[in-house]
Amino acid sequence: MKALKIKSILCQCLFITTAFLAACTPSGTKNPDKGPLSGYSGFPQVSEKGGSLVIGQGEFSLTDVDVKAPPLEVIYYSPQGKNNHVREIAVVFNQPLYAMGTETKKHQMEEMFRIEPAVKGQLLYLSGDTMKIELEKPLTMGNRYTVTLKKGVTAVSGKKLEKDLTWHIETPSPRVYGIDQFTRHVADHSGIHPDDAFFIRFSGEVTENEIRPFLHLEVNKKSWPFVIARVDKEKSKIRLWSDRPFPRGATVKVRVNKGFTCRSGPLKAPVPYQQSYYVYSPSFTSEIILDPYVVKYKIFVNPLSPNLKVSFSGFVDKKAFLKHISLRPAAKTATFDRENEEGNCAYFKEKKGEGCGNNFALHGYLRPHTTYTVTVKKGLTDLHGNVLKKDSDVTFITGGYPPGLFLPNDQDALKEPWATYAFKYTNLKSVRIETRQVPSETLIPFLRCLDLRVHREPRPTPYSCAKHIVARSKQIPLGGARETIHKRTLGLSKGINVLSFSSPQIVDSEEKPLVFHRLVLTSQLGIHSRLTPYGATVWVTDLKTAKPAEGVIITIYSEKGWKIASGKTDEKGLYRYSATANKSQWSPRAYVVGQKGQDVAYTSMKYRYRTYSPSGIEHPEKEKPEKTYDSYFSYWLGSTYSRNWSTSEFTTAYLSTERNLYRPGETVHFHGALRHYQEWKPRPAAKEKIEIRFMSPSGTELEKKTLVTDGMGVFRGTLKMPAKG
Known part of the structure; x- marks a missing residue:
């Protein structure tokens, strides 16, 4: 009985101090869970003849122990082969070398390992069976290291490593x-x-x-x-x-x-x-470039897409360029601008952040069947002071307008019920419009389908998410004078409408009709929502009166489409939901649907991110047809870190408001700062005049203020929200 008692105590001690889940069974017996004890050798078995447990100097000393263990072997070592940023070397054995967990033994690194070229570090024992060398410095680049674990390493069982183990580590070659x-x-x-x-x-x-x-x-x-x-x-x-x-x-x-x-x-x-x-050349030249097909085949220029560019051998200031370029006859619907928005004068200290470039393009549209001449006038200087010594010009003739249909750019947008959906066209006899209205009972699957756009290829479109819905189709006859851009409006019922436009006159290269799709939410309800780990707050207003909307049925759905909560807005247009479930189980995204009678609106929200809702369509009459109608989406845009590698000074503005949600008629308090940066070093933009513009979601300027920064480059002000939205 004494021997069995001591054996039981020994097994318990070893289990506690090493965290190994090994069963204590007599030598040679079977573990009821794992079968025969084999493979990894745990701790020494205790003979039944009796024995004593002596703890000394941090290790176990056993007397009268019958040790049965396999030969000591290395079962894993790392790193090996090609590796980068090596800071440690690890070796794992098939049985413990040290019984008490973790210990550092600096002096044993040289005794047990030979590393060439030589390195400095310290040796650690981990979890009994693992050695790790922590290097003072990472292995240097462009080297081939030879690591040798010397024979003679002794395990707790008394078994020794019988031969050296050698392997190589190669750091990246120089480059x-x-x-x-x-x-x-x-x-x-x-x-x-x-x-x-x-x-x-x-x-x-x-x-x-x-x-x-x-x-x-x-x-x-x-x-x-x-x-x-x-x-x-x-x-x-x-x-x-x-x-x-x-x-x-x-x-x-x-x-x-x-x-x-x-x-x-x-x-x-x-x-x-x-x-x-x-190597930059002081000779400053210009070239006017037409569409190669126009030049090669001597065809007319498409008046809706002239595809004309002006290229310079050096960079020029945009303002100076506009003074030296002419288009005859003049066209109010066409302007010259940089070919793209990239390129500025950041490298030219005297110009700071003004626009400049060496490639400009004609944007807009021209009159049909008209002869135009573009001239770049001599006297223009590049940013190094080189002067253009002679004029250059080109003459071309525009053809007629090709059949065209110009739709708002908004792929998904909100339209108020009292507003009409407008589109423009030219040289079309008719247009076919198919309308698919998303039923309220299938709204959530539809929204979830749209949200998969960022996770699936090819990305779903509003049409692909709604094509199973039966469409209402109508053919609208069009007319009017040829070579003229006409405007038509379309009435839409309340709800989510997926529109498909086509015309027999608009075809692809195989003469098959092209189809254009748009998603339009027609609603008088404006939904604002906020999601927190403790629930959600929803505020609904009437878009026509800007007053709170009472009695709107609010339903909140999880990202997977499960119904979370439902209720009605009060007299303040508010609905609050307090989460009672585990807060950590809140969906990363939630959908909010508001319904009052036949009027349905929605928004999608995400914890700690601003909500997304479709925004207003820009008024068509303000836009040029070749650009269609620009849209403004309320996507959350995360800021990204970028480093300015230029040695020239550049300016950055910071602007914030005291909150991010306002009611109609309320005052918006804002403040900000203007900073000049020389590489990463900032300085206040003191006593400088700035202009603050207050814009609506559709791009309309509501208010403009001119302010002057104080001595620290700080500015403050207020703006008034419109009484009606």
């Missing part, structure tokens, strides 16, 4: 991170200057003498003399330049050949790296 231009001039977007230099960034430390044989400078495909020097305090960066200026208009190529090494290791770079540059 070039990039080549950067360095200039003392005002930088040019599209080229370098004759005396510019280059910074070559390597993955590790290099020296001038060791790296020079691998560098090559080429100008117009011929070798060019160069000088190099290591950048102070940046051992992995080399500055390369030439005492012989590059010719204007030349192509310069900087190349780093493969095979170089860094000081950190013997591995060689496996691939070359090169970058080409164009």
Whole structure:
């Protein structure tokens, strides 16, 4: 009995101190859950002859113990092969080396391991069966390390590792991170200057003498003399330049050949790296570019899409460009602008953030069957002061308007019941409109289908989510003078309408009719909602009177379509729901549906994010037909971090209000700050005049204020919400 009692105590101690879920059974018996004890060797078995337990110096000492354990082996080691940023090395054995959990033994690292090239670190025992080397510094790049675990490592069972274990760790080969231009001039977007230099960034430390044989400078495909020097305090960066200026208009190529090494290791770079540059030329020229098909086949220009561009050899200020470009005869419906919104004058200190570029395009539409002449006048200067020495012009003839249908751009938008849905057309005889109205009982599946747009390819469209609904179809005859843009309106009933437009005159390349789809929510209910872990608050207003809407039935659904809550709004237009379930089980997204009679509206909300609702359609008469009608969506836009690599100063404004929800007629208090940045260093934009514009969701300017910042660049003000929305 004494022996069995001691054995029971021993098993309990070992179970507690090591956290191993091993059954205590007599040697050779079966574990009722796991079968015979085999494979991983746990702790020593105790003989039934009796024994004693002695704890000394942090380890177990056993007397009269019959130890039956397999040979000591390594079952896992890491890392091995090619690895990056190695900070630790781990080895796992098939049985415990140390019985009391975790312990650090610095002196044993050198005794048990041999690592070449040598490294510094400390040895840790983890969970009994694991050794880990924590390195003082990560393994250096471009090296091949040999790790040897020496034989003789002893387990708790007394078993020893019978032979050395050797493996290799290879850190990434050296490479070039990039080549950067360095200039003392005002930088040019599209080229370098004759005396510019280059910074070559390597993955590790290099020296001038060791790296020079691998560098090559080429100008117009011929070798060019160069000088190099290591950048102070940046051992992995080399500055390369030439005492012989590059010719204007030349192509310069900087190349780093493969095979170089860094000081950190013997591995060689496996691939070359090169970058080409164009040397800015003082000759300033312009070119007017027409659609290639117009030039090649001598056809008429499409008046709705002229596809005409003006290109310059250097960057020009947009305002100066507009003074030197002319279109004859004049067209109020067409303007010149930068080809895209990218490109500004950030690199030119005197211009700050003004618009500039070297490619401009004709936006808008022209009159049909008209001869136009575009002229770029001499005297225009680029941002380096080079002057355009002669005029350039081009003459073209527009054809007739192709059959066209111009719909609002809003793929899903809100339209008030008293407003009409407008579209424009030209040279069409008729249009076919199919209307699919989403029933209230299938609204949630429809909304869930739309929300899958960001998770499914191809992305669902409103039409694909509603095509199973029976459509009401009607053919509307159109007419009017040819080569003229006409406007028509369409009445829609309350609810969610998926519209499909087609016309026999609008076909694709195979002469099949094209179909255009739009989603329009027609409702007088304005739904505002907020979701928290403790429930939801919904506020409904009448879009026509701007008063609270009482008696609206509110239903909240989970992201998966389950009904969470339902109720009616009170006299203040409010409905509140307090969550009684586990707060952590709230859906990440919820749908809110409001219904009063035949009027249905919806919104979707997400905890800690602003809600999304379809917004108003911009008035068609304010837009140009070739652009269709711009839309404004209330998507939540997360800010992204971006670093300004320019050395030129740029300006950033910060603006906020005291809250994000206002009733009609209330006062909006806002404040903000204006900052000038030189790289990452800010300074207040003190005593500067700024303009604040208050815009409606449809783009209408409601109010404009001019303010002056104080000495710290701060500004404050108030705006008045409209009495009616």
